[in-house]
Structure formats: structure tokens, C-alpha cells
Amino acid sequence: MDWVAIIENTARGLFGEQFIYFGLAALGLNIHFGYTGLLNLGQAVFMAAGAYGLSMSVVTLGLNFWWGLLLGIIVFPLILAAIMGVPTLRLRADYLAIVTIAASEMFRIIARSPSLDRWTGSSDGLTGFATTFYDLSPYDRQERYLFNLFIGNQMWVVTVGWIALVIGVLISLLLMKSPWGRVLKAIREDEDAARSLGKNAYWYKMQALMIGGVFGAMGGMLRAIGTQSAQPQNFITDVTFFAWVALILGGAAKVLGPIVGAAILYAILSFSDVALRQLVDNGHVPEWLMTGTQVGQVRFMLIGLGLILLAAFRPQGIFGNKEEMALDDR
Amino acid sequence: MTADSIPVTAALAGVPWEPGAPKPDAILTATGVRRTFGGLTAVDVDHLEVQRGVITALIGPNGAGKTTFFNLLTNFDKPDSGSRNFEGRDLDGVAAHRVANLGMVRTFQLTKALSKMTVIENMLLGATGQAGEKLTRSLFPPMWRAQERANTERADDLLVRFKLDHMREEFAGTLSGGQRKLLEMARALMVEPTMVMLDEPMAGVNPALKQSLLDHVKGLRDDGMTVLFVEHDMDMVQEISDWVVVMAEGRIIAEGPPASIGQNQAVVDAYLGSHHDSALDLEADL
Numbered sequence: 001m002d003w004v005a006i007i008e009n010t011a012r013g014l015f016g017e018q019f020i021y022f023g024l025a026a027l028g029l030n031i032h033f034g035y036t037g038l039l040n041l042g043q044a045v046f047m048a049a050g051a052y053g054l055s056m057s058v059v060t061l062g063l064n065f066w067w068g069l070l071l072g073i074i075v076f077p078l079i080l081a082a083i084m085g086v087p088t089l090r091l092r093a094d095y096l097a098i099v100t101i102a103a104s105e106m107f108r109i110i111a112r113s114p115s116l117d118r119w120t121g122s123s124d125g126l127t128g129f130a131t132t133f134y135d136l137s138p139y140d141r142q143e144r145y146l147f148n149l150f151i152g153n154q155m156w157v158v159t160v161g162w163i164a165l166v167i168g169v170l171i172s173l174l175l176m177k178s179p180w181g182r183v184l185k186a187i188r189e190d191e192d193a194a195r196s197l198g199k200n201a202y203w204y205k206m207q208a209l210m211i212g213g214v215f216g217a218m219g220g221m222l223r224a225i226g227t228q229s230a231q232p233q234n235f236i237t238d239v240t241f242f243a244w245v246a247l248i249l250g251g252a253a254k255v256l257g258p259i260v261g262a263a264i265l266y267a268i269l270s271f272s273d274v275a276l277r278q279l280v281d282n283g284h285v286p287e288w289l290m291t292g293t294q295v296g297q298v299r300f301m302l303i304g305l306g307l308i309l310l311a312a313f314r315p316q317g318i319f320g321n322k323e324e325m326a327l328d329d330r
Numbered sequence: 331m332t333a334d335s336i337p338v339t340a341a342l343a344g345v346p347w348e349p350g351a352p353k354p355d356a357i358l359t360a361t362g363v364r365r366t367f368g369g370l371t372a373v374d375v376d377h378l379e380v381q382r383g384v385i386t387a388l389i390g391p392n393g394a395g396k397t398t399f400f401n402l403l404t405n406f407d408k409p410d411s412g413s414r415n416f417e418g419r420d421l422d423g424v425a426a427h428r429v430a431n432l433g434m435v436r437t438f439q440l441t442k443a444l445s446k447m448t449v450i451e452n453m454l455l456g457a458t459g460q461a462g463e464k465l466t467r468s469l470f471p472p473m474w475r476a477q478e479r480a481n482t483e484r485a486d487d488l489l490v491r492f493k494l495d496h497m498r499e500e501f502a503g504t505l506s507g508g509q510r511k512l513l514e515m516a517r518a519l520m521v522e523p524t525m526v527m528l529d530e531p532m533a534g535v536n537p538a539l540k541q542s543l544l545d546h547v548k549g550l551r552d553d554g555m556t557v558l559f560v561e562h563d564m565d566m567v568q569e570i571s572d573w574v575v576v577m578a579e580g581r582i583i584a585e586g587p588p589a590s591i592g593q594n595q596a597v598v599d600a601y602l603g604s605h606h607d608s609a610l611d612l613e614a615d616l
């Protein structure tokens with residue numbers, strides 16, 4: 001067994017790029033679901049808004065990188081939130097769930113349509129929009145950093161990603177400790193009660209949808225920058241559910257819950273990927289049980305098993321509060 | 331306190347005991363308010379005026395449309411037609427949360443204590459005009475901290491008055507049914523309303539707490555607020571209301587001081603049924 005490779009991979013999962021993309025997306029979901037009770041099943045579309053906001057601005061429209069940044073992180077997610085929120089936020093929570101999941105699939109299918117090749121690059125997606133970003137990198141492209149974990153460009157994505165995460169966490173903390181966050185929690189608990197006390201529940205839900213969407217867009221944009229491409233298949237529904245898994249694992253309605261959840265999720269995925277592959281390659285696992293090509297799927301079975309155990313023994317998530325959870329049953 | 335309240339209730343002396351009676355100083359009026367659910371007319375009120383500064387009870391048998399009417403008055407539901415007027419302001423098209431900001435706060439039949447928030451958080455939520463509730467300012471605690479402190483002081487005073495101060499840091503979900511009613515009422519007061527609308531304040535409250543709840547409702551009047559409440563508990567209605575409005579089948583069938591209601595033939599009919607043989611007639615018609 002090559003323990004160095006296993007440890008390196010686990011560390012990459014624990015605080016590398018995937019963790020950052022999904023940590024940001026889950027941070028947004030936490031504002032939606034954890035604090036406001038909004039059932040957003042289409043976080044992938046907010047991530048896509050960030051990715052395509054940047055790539056289409058730069059590649060299709062020929063704007064500079066900074067305009068792409070502004071459009072992708074702020075303008076697109078806000079417009080998207082308004083489009084999805086205006087018709088649904090006055091209604092029960094389920095309607096938002098339907099609309100968000102539909103919107104994320106619609107976007108993906110439209111983006112990959114060959115007739116829009118000129119705009120979205122169809123299924124090949126768009127590339128070559130991140131040069132300005134990498135030009136700013138203080139790291140040497142050939143060099144490896146942080147105990148050889150990341151090469152130069154990766155290290156730059158990880159650095160910027162961590163800065164984004166810290167800013168995201170700080171904003172979440174400030175918001176949730178403020179009276180604004182208190183109104184969100186009240187809306188989650190009982191919208192009519194909040195309304196009877198003079199709070200405009202609709203507008204607060206819209207604001208929450210927008211802010212969570214902005215975090216999602218940051219995650220999606222970083223993912224596009226990190227992979228240097230914006231492709232429709234990077235925003236399939238699975239992406240939404242990875243963010244959900246991170247949130248549930250860590251515990252909703254705790255600011256650090258989704259971050260820790262994302263770290264654990266990707267640490268387990270990366271660890272089991274390398275560990276299982278090596279077990280298979282070294283002949284420790286018999287052929288009839290699992291082959292090298294099945295490792296990828298088996299990882300997700302393990303995650304599924306972990307979630308079942310979590311639901312059975314610690315339903316509130318790692319950070320959640322059991323007493324708080326029990327109040328639902330009364 | 332009580333000395334002030336005597337002339338307030340005395341203002342009702344000259345009001346005729348009839349449905350839709352005009353009041354000398356009406357804070358809330360409803361005219362021609364209708365609400366149908368499919369073929370069912372839940373509410374069809376020609377006219378109602380609620381006198382300022384007194385406790386008005388809205389009673390009626392089950393299914394009389396009391397709660398629906400209540401929702402229409404507080405804009406939690408839209409009438410098919412008709413107008414509501416609060417302190418001279420037309421409520422048509424005003425959002426429910428704006429009604430609260432105008433000074434009319436309601437509670438709910440099924441108590442809406444916000445379970446996963448602490449008692450003090452529940453209270454603080456009630457305060458209006460909070461700078462920290464604006465998204466942009468919420469990020470800068472110095473812009474709202476002083477106001478928050480003032481609100482917390484006021485909330486603590488109310489908690490002491492409602493004997494909930496020992497539960498301050500507990501989740502509201504751990505409170506008993508009666509304590510939740512108290513919390514809901516205290517929280518409504520945080521809004522500093524001119525009118526409090528209570529939907530069945532006594533439902534599910536144990537007898538030991540009832541008396542203290544009654545005193546609190548009277549206290550609202552003594553503090554100059556107008557109270558309109560829906561209630562089934564006739565003892566409570568007799569004890570604390572200054573004026574009683576009776577609804578049946580969506581209409582207002584009687585109004586008057588509490589003592590007059592028991593002798594009112596329309597009310598007796600509504601509660602006990604006026605035509606005991608009509609069911610048989612109906613069957614014969616079929």
C-alpha cells in the first residue's frame with residue numbers, strides 16, 4: 001500500500017478544490033434551507049450561473065474578466081433568484097423545490113443544445129476565460145506547493161477559494177447573529193407568525209434565496225476556473241445533491257456545518273478512491289467482489305451507507321443540536 | 331389606570347344593541363365583507379364597528395366564520411368584496427405584515443411559538459423598525475446594537491410581567507401550552523400595537539393559568555389598547571368583555587353588552603337551533 005498517496009489524496013479532499021466548490025455551494029444551501037427553510041433542489045443552477053456568467057461574458061460577449069466576475073457572482077444569481085422566487089416564494093415550500101430542480105435541468109439542457117453552440121459552446125462548453133485569473137497567480141506554474149499537494153495553478157485556485165470561503169463564513173456568521181438572521185429563522189419556524197409581527201416574509205425569503213445563490217455562484221465559478229472550462233455536465237442534478245449531502249452531514253443551521261460536511265464528504269471520497277483502488281490492484285480484494293473500474297461507484301455506496309448510519313444515530317448532523325431537533329416532535 | 335378605563339367603556343352606554351351598531355369612536359370598521367369558499371359563504375358581514383379602547387368579544391357557534399372574519403380583518407385572507415378600515419386607513423390591498431406595522435397585531439388559534447428559537451429571541455422578533463433587520467445594516471453590528479439593547483430591556487420587562495423571565499433562554503418549543511399563549515401575547519406587545527386581535531386566547535390553557543391570562547387581557551385595555559378576541563369560553567366572555575358581537579353562519583346576528591347576549595333570542599336560536607323539526611322537514615322534501 002502506498003500510504004503517501006492515500007494521505008495526499010485525503011488531504012486534497014479535505015481542503016482542496018472540490019471541498020471549496022461544494023463547501024461554498026453548501027454554505028449557500030444552508031442559508032436557503034438551514035436558516036430560512038427554503039427547499040432549493042437546484043443549487044446546481046446557481047453554480048452554473050457563476051460558471052457561465054463568467055465564461056459567457058468573457059468568451060461569448062468579449063467582456064473583460066472583471067465584468068465576468070461581477071456578472072457571474074452578483075448579477076446572474078440575483079436575476080435567477082428573482083425569476084425562480086417571484087412566482088414561488090408566496091406559495092408553500094414545495095413549489096420552490098419543483099421550480100429550482102426544473103430550472104437547473106432546463107439550464108443544463110438548453111446550454112448543451114447544439115443550436116446554441118455559438119453562445120454556450122453546447123456540450124463541449126466554453127474554455128479560455130480564466131487567463132486573467134491565472135496571470136494574477138503569485139505561484140510558479142511548474143512548482144508544487146503545500147507539501148507537494150498542489151501545483152502552482154491549483155494552489156492559486158485553492159488560495160482564492162479559501163479566501164472566498166472565509167469571507168462567506170464571516171458573512172454568514174454576521175448575518176445569522178443579526179436581527180436579520182432572526183427574522184429568517186422565524187420564517188423557517190412559522191411564516192405566518194413572522195408576518196403577524198410585521199415582517200415581510202416574502203421579501204426576506206427573496207433576500208435569502210439571493211444570498212445563498214451568490215455563494216452557490218461563487219462555488220460554481222471557482223469550479224469553472226479550476227477546471228478551466230464551463231460544461232453543462234458539470235452542473236447535473238448530482239451536483240446539487242453533493243451540496244445537500246455536505247449540508248446534512250455537517251448539520252444544517254450551523255454556520256460551519258456545511259463547510260465541515262463538505263470537507264468530510266470529499267475526504268472520504270478521495271480516501272476511499274485511492275485506498276480501494278490500491279486494495280484492488282494489490283489483490284487484497286477478490287475480483288468477484290470488486291474490480292478496479294467499480295471503485296468509483298463503490299465510493300458512493302460507502303457515502304450512502306455513512307448517511308444511513310448518520311440518519312439512524314445522529315440525525316442532527318455532526319454539528320447539530322439534538323435537543324433542538326427533538327422540538328419538532330412536540 | 332382603571333379610572334381612565336371607566337369613561338372608555340362608558341362610551342358604549344348609548345350604543346344600540348343591534349347588529350352593525352355605530353360606535354362613538356370606532357378604531358376598526360368592516361363594511362360588506364364577504365368571503366366564499368366555493369359554494370360556501372363563510373363570511374357575509376354587512377357592517378361592524380369596533381370601539382376604541384375597549385375589549386370586544388367575537389363569539390358564535392362552531393363554523394360561524396369567526397376565524398375567517400378575523401383573518402379578513404387582519405388581511406391574512408382577502409375578502410371577495412367589501413372594505414375594512416383601521417384608524418381611518420383602508421386596508422384593501424395592504425399586505426398582512428403592513429397591517430401589523432400599522433398597529434394591529436394578531437395571535438393565532440393554534441399558538442405559533444417559534445419552537446427552535448429561545449423565548450427572548452421570540453420576544454425580540456416582535457420589535458418593529460429594527461435597523462438590524464435590514465440586510466445591508468445587519469452586517470454592521472454597531473449600527474443596530476444600541477437598539478437591540480433597548481429592545482432587550484423592553485422584552486425582559488414584558489417577560490417579567492408575563493412571568494416568563496425564568497424561561498428566557500429556553501427554546502420556545504419546551505414551553506407548555508399556556509406559557510406559549512402568554513409568550514405569544516407578550517411578543518405581540520413588543521410590536522407596541524394600538525389594537526390586539528386574539529384568536530381563542532383560552533384554547534388549551536389549563537384553569538390555573540386562565541385567570542392570569544384574563545388579567546393580562548384586561549391589562550391591555552388598561553394600557554389603552556383595543557382588544558378584539560374570538561372565544562368559545564363563555565365565562566371568559568362574561569368576565570372581561572365590554573361588548574360582545576355574535577356571529578352565526580357568517581353573519582353578525584347580535585351585538586350588545588355581555589349581559590344582554592344571553593337573553594337575545596337570535597343568539598339562543600343560533601346556539602341551540604331554532605327549528606328543531608326542520609331536519610325532518612328537509613328529509614320529507616327530499
